[in-house]
Every structure is written in C-alpha cells, then in structure tokens.
Amino acid sequence: MCGIWALFGSDECLSVQCLSAMKIAHRGPDAFRFENVNGFTNCCFGFHRLAVVDQLYGMQPIRVKKFPYLWLCYNGEIYNFKQLQKQFGFEYQTLVDGEVILHLYNRGGIEQTASMLDGVFAFILLDTANRKVFLARDTYGVRPLFKVLTDDGFLGVCSEAKGLINLKHSTSLCSKVEPFLPGHYEVLDLKPSGKVASVELVKFHSYKDEPLHAACDTVENLPSGFDLETVKSNIRILFENAVRKRLMAHRRIGCLLSGGLDSSLVAAVLLKLMKEININYPLQTFAIGMENSPDLLAARKVAAHIGSEHHEVIFNSEEGIQAIEEVIFSLETYDITTIRASIGMYLVSKYIRKKTDSVVIFSGEGSDELTQGYIYFHKAPSPEEAAEESERLLKELYLFDVLRADRTTAAHGLELRVPFLDHRFTSYYLSLPAELRIPKNGIEKYLLRQSFEDSNLLPKEILWRPKEAFSDGIASVKKSWFSILQDYIDQQVDDLLLEKAAEKYPFNPPKTKESYYYRQIFEKHYPGRSNWLPHYWMPRWVKATDPSARTLKHYKSAAQE
Numbered sequence: 001m002c003g004i005w006a007l008f009g010s011d012e013c014l015s016v017q018c019l020s021a022m023k024i025a026h027r028g029p030d031a032f033r034f035e036n037v038n039g040f041t042n043c044c045f046g047f048h049r050l051a052v053v054d055q056l057y058g059m060q061p062i063r064v065k066k067f068p069y070l071w072l073c074y075n076g077e078i079y080n081f082k083q084l085q086k087q088f089g090f091e092y093q094t095l096v097d098g099e100v101i102l103h104l105y106n107r108g109g110i111e112q113t114a115s116m117l118d119g120v121f122a123f124i125l126l127d128t129a130n131r132k133v134f135l136a137r138d139t140y141g142v143r144p145l146f147k148v149l150t151d152d153g154f155l156g157v158c159s160e161a162k163g164l165i166n167l168k169h170s171t172s173l174c175s176k177v178e179p180f181l182p183g184h185y186e187v188l189d190l191k192p193s194g195k196v197a198s199v200e201l202v203k204f205h206s207y208k209d210e211p212l213h214a215a216c217d218t219v220e221n222l223p224s225g226f227d228l229e230t231v232k233s234n235i236r237i238l239f240e241n242a243v244r245k246r247l248m249a250h251r252r253i254g255c256l257l258s259g260g261l262d263s264s265l266v267a268a269v270l271l272k273l274m275k276e277i278n279i280n281y282p283l284q285t286f287a288i289g290m291e292n293s294p295d296l297l298a299a300r301k302v303a304a305h306i307g308s309e310h311h312e313v314i315f316n317s318e319e320g321i322q323a324i325e326e327v328i329f330s331l332e333t334y335d336i337t338t339i340r341a342s343i344g345m346y347l348v349s350k351y352i353r354k355k356t357d358s359v360v361i362f363s364g365e366g367s368d369e370l371t372q373g374y375i376y377f378h379k380a381p382s383p384e385e386a387a388e389e390s391e392r393l394l395k396e397l398y399l400f401d402v403l404r405a406d407r408t409t410a411a412h413g414l415e416l417r418v419p420f421l422d423h424r425f426t427s428y429y430l431s432l433p434a435e436l437r438i439p440k441n442g443i444e445k446y447l448l449r450q451s452f453e454d455s456n457l458l459p460k461e462i463l464w465r466p467k468e469a470f471s472d473g474i475a476s477v478k479k480s481w482f483s484i485l486q487d488y489i490d491q492q493v494d495d496l497l498l499e500k501a502a503e504k505y506p507f508n509p510p511k512t513k514e515s516y517y518y519r520q521i522f523e524k525h526y527p528g529r530s531n532w533l534p535h536y537w538m539p540r541w542v543k544a545t546d547p548s549a550r551t552l553k554h555y556k557s558a559a560q561e
Contacts, residue, residue: 003027003048003410004060004073004145005163006124008133008155008188009195010042011170021046023162027075027410033059037071039128042194045073061126064093067102069129074098075159076121076143077417079245083216084116097248101125110134114185114204115212118245118423122180124157126190133188133196139205140366140421141182141398144406148177153195155188160407161332161532179532182398183207207394208430211423218245219424226433232451234428242422243269246362247277251415254358255308256348257285259298261445261465262364262373266419268306268457270362282309284358288348290315290481298462305459313351315344317484323347325521330411331403334508334522334530336515337537337547338404340485345408353412365405366420369393370429371445372437373467376539378444383434389540390437391430397421400537489517508533511545 003024010017018034025032028048037043047060062072081100085092090103101123104113110125114136122145125134135157137145148156148164156164157180164177180186183205188196205211219241222234243266247253253274255267271283285308287299296312303310320343327342328334352358368374372390380386397403402418409416419425429437432447440446449463457463493513501516502509505523507530510516515536526532537547 002060002075003046003159003163004075004122004124005046005158006044006073006156007167008040008043008190009153009193010044010167011154012168014042014044017167018044018046020163020166021048021158023166024048024158024160026413027159028413031059033061035061037126037128040190040194043126043190045071045124047073060098062094062096062099062102064099064102066091066093067106069127070102070105071126071128072098072101072123074101074121074123075145076119076123076138077246077248077415078117078119078121079248080116080118080213080216083218084213087216098123105134110136110185110187111202111204112212118211118213118217120418120421122159128190131190133190134185135180135188136185136204137180137182139183139207139211139423140394140402140426141179142402142406142416142418142421144398144403145180146177147180149196149198153191153193153197155196159410161526161529162329165526165529177529177532179398205423207423207426208391210427210431214424214427217241217424222428226436228450231432231436231447235425235448235451236455238422238425238428239265239419240269240273242419242425243362244273245422246417246419247273247279249360251359252281252284252357253279253360253362254284254286254352254356255362256345256364257287257299257302257308257310258295258364259287259300259302259462259465260295260364260467261449261463262367262420264298264302264364264458264462265448265452266362266364267302267308269419271306271308272457284309284311284356286311286313286348286352286358286361288313288315288344288351290317298465301459302462305462306457311351311356313348315347317481317488319347320344320481320484321488324518326411327408328518328521329525330407332407332526332529333399333403333533334515334518335400335533335537336512336518338400339518340481341401342404342408343481345404346411349409349412349414352414359414360417361409361414362417362419363405363409364420365401365416365418366394366397366426367445367448368467369397369401370420370426371448372439373445374539375444375467376542376544378439378442379541380438381541383438386438387430387434394426399533485514489514493517493520505530507531508536 005021031049033047045061060073078097081097120138120142122137122143146161158164161177186201187199223230257263257267289296327346493516510519
C-alpha cells in the first residue's frame with residue numbers, strides 16, 4: 001500500500017503543485033520521493049511508500065536498466081509475479097513485485113499487462129520512447145485511483161481525490177476530478193509539450209470471466225460440474241488459495257475480526273496457512289465494539305477457537321461521534337452507510353498503527369456482495385434477479401465497501417488484503433447456477449457456510465451466525481450505534497434545515513437529518529464535489545428510506561427471535 005501522484009503538462013511551478021502530493025502522505029509513512037521526468041520539465045511523479053516488499057529497492061518511480069525509457073508508479077500487490085517470471089523467463093532487477101509490469105509491457109503491450117496481473121493495483125506507466133502514458137486499475141478497484149484531465153491536456157493522477165483538488169492550472173480550475181474506473185486501462189499520447197491526449201479507455205476484465213492469468217495460477221484445473229460436493233470442494237480450494245497468495249509480505253500480518261462469518265473465515269484460514277509455512281510470530285486479530293457488544297463476544301469466541309493473539313478495542317459513543325469529521329475527510333464520500341460502518345474500522349486501524357507492529361491487515365470485504373450476504377437478498381423476486389443484484393454490487397464496490405476499507409486503513413498507514421475479492425474465487429462463484437447462491441432456510445450466504453461446515457475451522461454457532469447490521473454488531477446491547485448517532489445528530493440539525501435540503505443540495509438531496517449532517521461536513525472539505533457519489537447505497541426490493549439492515553422486517557424478526 002502506498003500513495004501515488006503524477007502530473008503531466010503542468011503550467012504552474014512544480015514545487016508549488018507538489019504540495020498537493022503531501023495530502024496523501026498517510027498512505028506511505030516510510031519514505032517519500034518526488035521526481036521530474038527527463039526531457040519533460042513539466043511532468044513529475046510523487047510517491048509515498050509503505051515498505052511491505054523489498055524494503056531496500058522498493059522506491060518509486062520504478063526504473064530498470066533494461067528499459068531506461070519506462071517509468072512506473074504503482075500502488076498494489078501483484079501476487080503472481082514469480083509465476084510470470086518463470087513462465088516468460090523475465091530477469092528481475094529488484095525484488096519488487098510491481099517490476100513485472102515493466103517486463104509484461106515490454107513483452108506484449110498494455111492489454112496483456114493489465115490482463116495478466118493477479119492482484120490489486122493502480123498504476124501510472126510512462127513510455128518516453130513511444131510517447132505514451134498508461135493508467136490502469138484492478139478489477140474491483142481495491143486500490144484507488146483518481147484523475148483530472150483538462151481540455152488543453154493537463155493530466156493529474158492520484159491515489160486519493162484530495163491530492164488533486166487544489167492543483168493550479170492556467171486555463172481552468174481542475175474541477176473534474178473523478179475516480180478512474182476499475183477493470184479498465186487508458187492510453188494517452190504524450191506530446192512534446194508534456195501535455196497529453198486520451199486515445200482510448202478499455203475494459204480489460206469482466207469479473208464474471210475467468211481471468212487470463214488463471215492459466216499460470218498455482219491451482220490448476222478444478223473439477224467441473226455443479227453437483228454440491230464438487231462445488232463445495234472448489235469453493236474451499238479457491239478460497240484457501242486466495243488467502244495463501246496474499247501471505248506475500250516482509251512486514252507483520254494481522255487480521256480484522258468482527259466475529260461475523262466473513263472475517264472469521266479469513267482469520268481461521270489465514271492462521272492455518274501461517275502455521276503451514278512456519279511464520280514464526282502469532283497472528284494478531286483485532287475486534288472493535290462498545291462494552292459487551294455482540295461483535296466483541298463473537299470475535300472472542302473465534303479467537304479462542306483458532307488460537308490467535310487477540311486484541312479488543314473498546315470505544316464509547318463520544319469517541320465514535322468525535323471521529324465522524326476525520327472519517328468523512330478520509331473517505332471522500334457522504335454516503336450514509338459507508339460513514340456509519342467506517343467509524344469502527346477507522347478507530348481499530350488507529351489502534352493497530354499506534355499499539356502494534358502489524359501492518360498487512362486481512363479483512364472480509366467483498367463477501368456480502370459476492371455471496372449475497374445482505375439481509376435484503378431474502379426479498380429477491382427470483383434467483384436470477386438476486387444474481388444480477390450481486391453483480392451490480394460488485395461493480396459498485398469501489399464507491400462503497402472497498403472505498404471504506406481502503407481509506408480507513410490507509411489513513412493510518414496500513415495495507416489491506418481482501419481474499420474474498422480474489423479474481424479466481426469470484427469468477428468461479430459467479431459462474432455457479434443462480435439458485436445455488438441464494439439464501440436458503442432463512443439464512444443468507446448458505447452455500448458459503450455449507451462449504452466450510454465439515455472443516456472444523458470455526459465453531460458452529462459462528463459459521464451459522466446471522467448477519468448483524470454493522471452498527472448493531474459493534475454497539476452495546478443496551479443501545480445500537482444507529483440509535484446513538486440518530487440521537488446526537490437530531491440535536492445538530494434542525495427541522496427547517498432538512499426541509500430546505502433539496503434547495504441547498506439539489507444533487508442527491510439528503511432525506512434525513514443524519515444524511516444532512518454528513519453532507520454538511522463533506523461539502524466543508526470538498527465543496528461542489530457531490531458527483532463523486534452517483535447515488536446512496538440502499539437495499540433493493542424493500543421500501544427502505546434508510547440503508548441500515550435494522551430497518552428491514554427480516555432483520556427485526558431475526559433479532560427478536
């Protein structure tokens with residue numbers, strides 16, 4: 001995990017512009033480099049480093065003797081860089097996994113490069129010999145990337161939007177800062193002036209398709225067919241493989257653990273594999289909640305079962321409320337459920353950074369979208385519509401859960417790893433018949449739970465624990481985090497302000513006091529940028545006015561039982 005930043009064709013003094021690069025310093029607390037491009041005085045790269053792999057030669061932009069005309073700035077991890085080296089006979093100059101991007105590009109161009117990378121990435125590749133700039137981002141947008149391109153060809157690229165919004169340019173304000181689409185690469189011509197012109201934007205991978213790099217994966221051909229035992233076995237094999245490949249790190253590995261199904265499965269498989277490869281330190285697991293919250297109690301049970309070194313972070317309502325503004329600034333969104341769920345993740349990340357030496361943090365993001373874990377999936381009109389909704393959620397992950405997971409951890413210089421979003425695992429799961437993937441017997445993620453039923457990885461009551469609304473899981477039994485927030489915000493926003501909300505904020509107008517409160521804070525830091533969020537996250541097939549699961553009928557009846 002790190003922060004990348006680059007400018008092409010700047011009319012302003014670069015020493016002034018580079019102050020914007022410092023806005024993402026939290027992403028790479030270990031080192032910083034700012035470098036001009038030879039022959040293009042108005043083009044430069046900025047890089048904030050978190051040293052996870054090759055601590056000696058991992059500074060960027062990466063340049064190697066074999067390709068003196070290539071400059072690479074990237075944020076991510078390429079899990080198959082050794083397999084690609086073996087398959088194509090690449091001679092690496094460093095131990096940096098991202099160096100493979102240079103070799104792949106030299107061998108087969110940008111299309112093959114992006115398609116063959118098994119991992120998470122956002123990169124800027126400059127080819128001065130052919131006067132090209134390439135941008136690319138992984139399938140689900142696990143690693144963030146933003147860009148601004150003016151009409152006269154000034155290009156700014158950054159890991160977070162906050163590193164671009166204050167850039168200066170002679171002909172126009174750099175107003176249209178936008179997220180770079182996941183699963184795409186863009187080709188731009190580099191002019192002698194240092195300015196650029198976009199040539200094409202190409203989608204290189206659809207998450208339903210088996211990725212091109214599967215051909216050189218460590219797990220080869222799996223048994224075909226959709227009989228239940230084969231499917232369950234394949235799910236276990238691919239999930240274990242997803243966790244195994246993500247063990248690549250020279251820094252200590254930890255794991256977030258809420259005691260829910262997803263993080264518990266990740267933690268259990270992770271600890272099993274760490275033992276197998278003789279990692280000589282205990283796995284640290286981290287749970288957060290208010291005193292005696294359901295998540296803390298469930299996580300404690302899982303940690304005892306798997307034998308991790310468990311840490312509990314207890315926060316009170318005042319600490320949660322105080323964190324709201326910092327969280328919104330980090331997230332760059334005003335989405336209601338994203339902010340609610342980010343408070344706990346932000347506070348636990350803060351604890352990990354201050355109190356431990358774990359840096360590479362595993363988490364369960366992506367499972368709810370992939371395996372139909374949200375409670376409203378019980379209301380899907382048909383298995384086919386549930387499958388379509390699952391795909392829509394995966395497509396929009398970069399706006400919601402993946403954004404939350406990246407920003408809350410990156411704000412504290414941690415690197416997040418999300419095995420549920422492994423390309424092979426997701427493409428296989430999405431290839432299964434729609435009726436296999438729906439909730440069954442009133443239980444969501446039924447197939448995933450079934451697949452691990454006989455593994456003894458988790459206690460039965462955890463494997464079959466129903467989904468908690470995040471704001472309930474971390475709250476005390478007496479009062480939910482959802483209720484605490486409502487009570488506080490009710491005092492901050494009066495009824496008249498809410499009545500006139502649509503006049504003040506015509507795009508995505510706030511409908512509740514809570515959404516109004518978040519929007520005010522967002523506009524304070526990012527005025528006029530409301531289009532970064534195309535729409536609020538809301539459940540489907542139910543008449544919901546609030547994204548919280550606790551407002552849904554199925555959730556209430558399950559909770560009452």
